[in-house]
Amino acid sequence: QVQLVESGGGVVQPGRSLRLSCAASGFTFSTYDMHWVRQAPGKGLEWVAVIWYDGSNKYYADSVKGRFTISRDNSKNTLYLQMNSLRAEDTAVYYCAICGVSEDSWGQGTVVTVSS
Amino acid sequence: DIQMTQSPSSLSASVGDRVTITCRASQGIRNDLGWYQQKPGKAPKRLIYAASSLQSGVPSRFSGSGSGTEFTLTIRSLQPEDFATYYCLQHNSYPWTFGQGTKVEIK
Numbered sequence: 649q650v651q652l653v654e655s656g657g658g659v660v661q662p663g664r665s666l667r668l669s670c671a672a673s674g675f676t677f678s679t680y681d682m683h684w685v686r687q688a689p690g691k692g693l694e695w696v697a698v699i700w701y702d703g704s705n706k707y708y709a710d711s712v713k714g715r716f717t718i719s720r721d722n723s724k725n726t727l728y729l730q731m732n733s734l735r736a737e738d739t740a741v742y743y744c745a746i747c748g749v750s751e752d753s754w755g756q757g758t759v760v761t762v763s764s
Numbered sequence: 765d766i767q768m769t770q771s772p773s774s775l776s777a778s779v780g781d782r783v784t785i786t787c788r789a790s791q792g793i794r795n796d797l798g799w800y801q802q803k804p805g806k807a808p809k810r811l812i813y814a815a816s817s818l819q820s821g822v823p824s825r826f827s828g829s830g831s832g833t834e835f836t837l838t839i840r841s842l843q844p845e846d847f848a849t850y851y852c853l854q855h856n857s858y859p860w861t862f863g864q865g866t867k868v869e870i871k
Binding site for chain 1: 765802807808809813814849851853855862865
């Protein structure tokens with residue numbers, strides 16, 4: 649079955665960088681668009697970014713555009729989120745997800761805390 | 765960007781009640797909308813896709829309707845396991861956007 653496992657979260661100071669990873673298994677990773685979605689403590693869900701199945705297109709939420717970069721390595725079945733210039737408001741649980749018509753699966757999330 | 769306005773933000777209901785949650789899009793999104801359920805500490809789970817199609821494995825007491833700008837999630841007879849927070853998500857155009865969420869609490 650589909651499995652998505654995020655890693656790379658932690659505590660980081662404002663202005664610093666962090667890279668999240670999402671290891672995928674149980675499906676043909678290279679045929680699915682992949683998303684990052686986040687949820688700040690006690691808040692609602694916020695869509696962050698998408699990368700198309702072949703990496704040809706990427707789209708971002710306005711709140712992270714220019715600071716975050718989504719990428720993927722289809723040979724390693726892994727999705728990434730490079731987060732630069734982190735701010736306190738980036739503190740959240742970050743989920744990787746497939747949100748397709750035929751398939752919708754989410755990882756368990758990884759916690760990112762931006763604090764001095 | 766498309767804004768999704770979800771209402772109510774919270775509601776109290778009893779087991780067996782019929783519950784309705786609404787999402788309104790700031791512009792037409794055809795039927796490019798999904799409904800998600802989230803329980804505390806857990807990842808969201810999709811209940812409805814394409815506005816009205818029931819996700820595999822989801823109980824038939826959940827249903828969705830609407831097209832264009834007005835969408836509704838209905839829970840026909842609320843069960844104890846349905847107390848959770850519900851979100852709509854538009855995927856008509858990027859950036860995708862969620863509604864603010866509706867917390868369904870026990871009366």
